[in-house]
Amino acid sequence: MRKNTSFPGLKTGAVIAAHPLAVAAGRSILARGGNAVDAAVAVSFALNVVEPQASGIGGGGFMLVYPAQGKPVFLDYRERSSSACKSHARLGGAAVAVPGQLRGIEKALSLFGSLPLADLVAPAAGLARKGFPVSQVFTGLLSQRLSLIKESPVMESLFLDQGNPPQPGFILSQPDLADTLEYIGQEGAGCFYLGEIAREILRAVAAAGGDIGAQDMASYRARELSPLEGRFGQYTILTAPPPSTGGTNLLQLMGIWEHYGHENSPDLLLGLDYLARAMGYVFRDQDRYMGDPAFVDIPLDRLLSADYLDQIAKDIAAGKSQTADSHYLSGSTTNFITADRFGTVVVVTQTINYFFGAGIAIPGRGFILNNQVADFTPSPESPNAPAASKIPLSNMAPTMVVKDGGIVMAIGSPGARRIVTALAQVLLHYLEGRKSLDAAVHWPRFHCEGETLHAEGDLPFISELEDLGYQVKVHNTMDLFFGGVTCLSWRDGSPKGIFDRRRDGDVFLE
Numbered sequence: 001m002r003k004n005t006s007f008p009g010l011k012t013g014a015v016i017a018a019h020p021l022a023v024a025a026g027r028s029i030l031a032r033g034g035n036a037v038d039a040a041v042a043v044s045f046a047l048n049v050v051e052p053q054a055s056g057i058g059g060g061g062f063m064l065v066y067p068a069q070g071k072p073v074f075l076d077y078r079e080r081s082s083s084a085c086k087s088h089a090r091l092g093g094a095a096v097a098v099p100g101q102l103r104g105i106e107k108a109l110s111l112f113g114s115l116p117l118a119d120l121v122a123p124a125a126g127l128a129r130k131g132f133p134v135s136q137v138f139t140g141l142l143s144q145r146l147s148l149i150k151e152s153p154v155m156e157s158l159f160l161d162q163g164n165p166p167q168p169g170f171i172l173s174q175p176d177l178a179d180t181l182e183y184i185g186q187e188g189a190g191c192f193y194l195g196e197i198a199r200e201i202l203r204a205v206a207a208a209g210g211d212i213g214a215q216d217m218a219s220y221r222a223r224e225l226s227p228l229e230g231r232f233g234q235y236t237i238l239t240a241p242p243p244s245t246g247g248t249n250l251l252q253l254m255g256i257w258e259h260y261g262h263e264n265s266p267d268l269l270l271g272l273d274y275l276a277r278a279m280g281y282v283f284r285d286q287d288r289y290m291g292d293p294a295f296v297d298i299p300l301d302r303l304l305s306a307d308y309l310d311q312i313a314k315d316i317a318a319g320k321s322q323t324a325d326s327h328y329l330s331g332s333t334t335n336f337i338t339a340d341r342f343g344t345v346v347v348v349t350q351t352i353n354y355f356f357g358a359g360i361a362i363p364g365r366g367f368i369l370n371n372q373v374a375d376f377t378p379s380p381e382s383p384n385a386p387a388a389s390k391i392p393l394s395n396m397a398p399t400m401v402v403k404d405g406g407i408v409m410a411i412g413s414p415g416a417r418r419i420v421t422a423l424a425q426v427l428l429h430y431l432e433g434r435k436s437l438d439a440a441v442h443w444p445r446f447h448c449e450g451e452t453l454h455a456e457g458d459l460p461f462i463s464e465l466e467d468l469g470y471q472v473k474v475h476n477t478m479d480l481f482f483g484g485v486t487c488l489s490w491r492d493g494s495p496k497g498i499f500d501r502r503r504d505g506d507v508f509l510e
Helices: 020-031 036-050 101-112 117-130 136-144 146-150 153-159 175-187 196-207 214-218 246-258 268-289 306-317 418-431 437-442 462-467
Strands: 013-017 060-066 073-077 223-225 228-232 235-239 334-340 345-351 399-403 406-412 446-448 452-456 471-475 486-489 496-499 506-509
Touching (some): 013 036, 020 036, 020 334, 036 117, 036 175, 036 334, 036 345, 060 399, 073 101, 117 175, 146 153, 175 196, 196 214, 228 246, 246 268, 246 306, 246 418, 268 462, 334 406, 345 406, 406 418, 418 437, 418 446, 452 462, 462 471, 496 506
Parallel strands (some): 452 471
Antiparallel strands (some): 013 334, 013 506, 060 345, 073 223, 334 345, 406 486, 446 452, 486 496
């Protein structure tokens, strides 16, 4: 599949992430001669420090690697429920699933890494020990989740300033996390899953009402998969396979749009209505068919077939619509991209689920545990129903666009189900040539799962959409509710990186 083995315009590489200090961590690794996977690992650890509300070693994620040589690889290190899990829970110990982050990092480095783990941990450990100035976004999220934080003395000691969210500019140091990261750098992932850290996790989860066992931790492994592949015009799209539903739903949205005669219908209102209805159909399919493929037979071929998507397009053209089940609309998670001068590109989406996860931090260790059990669907009839040793569905969809054997774009976003709709809107705007990359990323977004249409305040035709029958919930302009798209593109012959202004972030290209 690969044609190019290096990228024009990259002498060192590229890093795009949700915090400037995480970008600096990845940049430092590239400057030392590390490759894109090495840099991605350094960014991952650094985000645990500077964006602890969104991801970390107590969570998990997905990594899509397009190596300079060989086939693309998708790494699944999504969290897995305990062997005793029976029911849905949103917070507390019962909501914690077995973290996959470190096993994913271990797998990525075994396949592609070139530098020792201790070297890749060092920038993050230094940040945690020295401290960093908190941002307005971080302060705001602490304020939103203040009641959760205050339920845990450990969480309160980690993130609050005399019982209150620290003001922007406050230097937040995390010495316990620094010690933990340095220990992991020396001992490897095994110390997290088999050693004293594992025992501390089990004690903290049990004390909060959870049921993860020692064997659950010891048996966790990351998985190497093939990316899900689809077509859009002249482009090949590589994205997340199950247990993510994000990649499937993204390819569905792109395919349904291709069956719409938009070339002959420049009316923006009609296009908004069409895409909003398409969202309802793909999320209906998510609710009906998608779950952990080890437990559920997912009809992927049918869901992505041209005949099936064409029929949906015809239904929409006839004025039909679908309403998906209601889901908790968390805005958490993070996404980042790295590339190197050798020709490798990496897209990572990682999370602890809701902002600040399950509300549990490990005493003396400085990291937060996920609440991924919340991503199961409470109904026992759902293909995503809770079960023992099962991976809850995810909407995360690290994605790459390829043309003629070379990468055109790498892209991803946080934002639960808005990951799918944010990526689709950016890709449609950009790949069809209607907007520049910057304009495509920052154009007003919307999200619809049926009757309720969520819209940024400057989206055109809000009143007209209401006239069409939508219940429009208007959000702020450039609202982090609609994700934080990270994008690196070579479509115009030279690299261009964008980080969504809806969140903190930065871009390094050299």
